[in-house]
Amino acid sequence: MKKENRDLFEKGKQGALQLLFSRFGIILILLFIQVWLLFGLLDYVANNYIHLYYAGNMVFTLTGYIILFNSPSDNSVKMTWMIVFTVLPVVGILLYLYTRLEFGHRMERRRLVAIIQKSRSLIGMEDKTKKQLQEHKDLQGLVRFVNQTNAFPVYQQSDVTYFSSGEEKFAALLEELSKAKSFIFMEYFIVGRGEMWSQILEILIEKAREGVEVRFMYDGFCEFSLLPRSYSADLKKLGIKCRVFSPIQPLVSTVYNFRDHRKICVVDGQVAFTGGVNLADEYINKVERFGHWKDTAVRIKGDAVESFTLMFLQMWALDGDTSDFEHWLNVPKEKTFTADAQKGWVLPYADSPLDSERVGEMIYFDLLNKAQESVQIMTPYLILDGEMETALTFAAKRGVTIDLILPHIPDKKYAFALAKSHYRTLIEAGVNIYEYTPGFVHAKVFVVDERKATVGTVNLDYRSFYHHFECGVYLEDVPAIAEITEDFKKTISLSQKITLWDIRNEKTMTKIMGWLLKIFAPLM
Structure with a gap:
């Protein structure tokens, strides 16, 4: 040898x-x-x-x-x-x-329901906003639906900044974290040690030493390959309050199927971040795993931040109590943005697999069903249930221009094969499908008629719709939507349009894999 x-x-x-x-x-x-x-x-x-x-x-x-x-x-x-x-x-x-x-979930569901009921009245809609919403019949129904499962109002006094890359979000995140005076709440699906996390951790440690309340939560799957089992204890020694959501134990349980896929950061109740960007170097292209990593995020300032504060506290309280909710929610908002930035409507939302509502998917349905001219979508995965496939094809057949951007370099080959198994049906219905040729798209963005949008953590797949805790923010007539639309146009210019000829000439093994895996897609 x-x-x-x-x-x-x-x-x-x-x-x-x-x-x-x-x-x-x-x-x-x-x-x-x-x-x-x-x-x-x-x-x-x-x-x-x-x-x-x-x-x-x-x-x-x-x-x-x-x-x-x-x-x-x-x-x-x-x-x-x-x-x-x-x-x-x-x-x-x-x-x-x-x-x-769902052994193991029942107690967790009861606890979450109790937390939501107890905190439902802690935030609410301003009288002026209520009055104006009465004249906005189109939005009323969506707000009512979101509030059936949780108490997240729609806001007008909020400023939205869109980030077209993980690098942009990271720079803004560091800036806001360094300004923290009262508290920092962070909840992320993936945390990987490297340059990105090191810079964030350095600020968190310094802020904890200054007396800032720092709470950090990450999903238990990180302990499989990214973080040691003792990592939460290590952070606590540094003054950071830390919790691990559903750590993996050597016992067969359906509990592990439900993961915390949310990405939330709240600073002092004044600023909130959400979107697709996790805390690992590939998200800011410091390491290359699947070509160029295309991601997006938003920063919220103003009244809507309190909904993200509440989201975090509700999840944190699954392992604790709710006694300090009011303390962290009763924060006067600093109106440091212009009147022009406050235009439009901002509706934060959360989705839980522990109730019967698929909030994330229903918001996508609402956008698709009300679209008049165009729908622009970026998503890393396309593993559709029958209802979503029908909604996409129906919108295209009634004349709406639907542009869908997916990765060209996949992070998971099985997910790529499953996505391609939907291509023919969608293209024949009139949906335009593009693959981002520089690499991998991890953004979760919908833009409708260039005046409605949502940015968040919800993928177009079964896991996001049925099995994950998710979050996002619905936007209507806010100035940032123009930036989202412009970013979509730039991204599509770097993408390859997929044709029926491409589908016919796809690798045989990819086709077979897609056909076979499609049978079991709801279980994946």
Whole structure:
């Protein structure tokens, strides 16, 4: 064996051993053992009680179909589970019932409902805004819908700044963090150690030393590959109050399917950030993973910031109490922006998988259904349920120009293949699909008729619609929409339009992968 190959083999062997004996490897082994024991039990019953086994299969399958057809799930989800029931009658139905019963979520849901009810009256709409909203019938319904699940008002006294890249957002974030005098609340899906996080952490440590209340929350999946298990404790030693959302444990549970995908930063109750940008170097192009990383974010100043403060406090309180909500919400707003910047409507929103409402998807539906001339969309993933595919194709068929920008260099090959499985239907309906040739699009942006928009964390996929905690901000007639539209035009000029010829000449393996994975897309 050549020395180069031998060194490569040794490195691979060492990496495999590190993975095997890491926390990630141990959890995978323990999860595998639990699944293996279940299959072993079923195999024992099948071999020793074959008649009972087949009779049970029939009863289980019929029962499963009855439960499935009477569930409120999307038809795409029902079709996927029907296939699972047919291939694995007992195991599939037990798995379905297990996910529907949601062991571990019930207590969390009750706690969240209690938190929302207790905090519902802490923020509200100004009388002047209420009066003007009465004359805006088109927006009234959307505000009413958002407030059915939480208490996030619509605002007028707010300034919106749009950032067309992670680099722009990062620079503004550092500036605002350095000004903090009272509190900093941060909640992010991904935190990766590197230049971006180091600069932020340095400010957070300094602010904590100055007596600023610093609270930081990140999703538990970071502990698999990005952060050590002890990282939250390490931050606490530095004076930063830290919580990990749903850390992964070596126990089979549906709890892990629900992740905190939100990106929120609130400074002193005066400034809030949201959008697609996480806290890792690829988001500001300090490292290149999938070509150039295209992302977006917004900064909110003014009255609408209180909704993002409340969002953060509600999530933080899932592991604590709500006794300090009023203290952090009763902050006089500094009106440091011009009257022109206050034009239009700003509606922050949050989405939770613990209730029955798909807020993020419904806001997308509202935008698509009310569009008159144009819809411009940037999204990293296109894994659509039947309802969303119908909404997109119907809007195009009734004459609305729909431009959809997706990555050309994917971060996940399976997601790329699934996205392409929708291309033909959308293009034949008249949707224009573009791939961002310099690299990867991570932005989550809708612009409608160049006067309505939403920027946030909600992808066009099942995970965002059904399984993630998400957030965003709906904008109408605010000056920043012109900047969003201009950025879309620049991005589309760097993108390749996909034609039916491109689809026909797509790699065979990509087509096959897309067709097969589409069956199980709702479970991914």
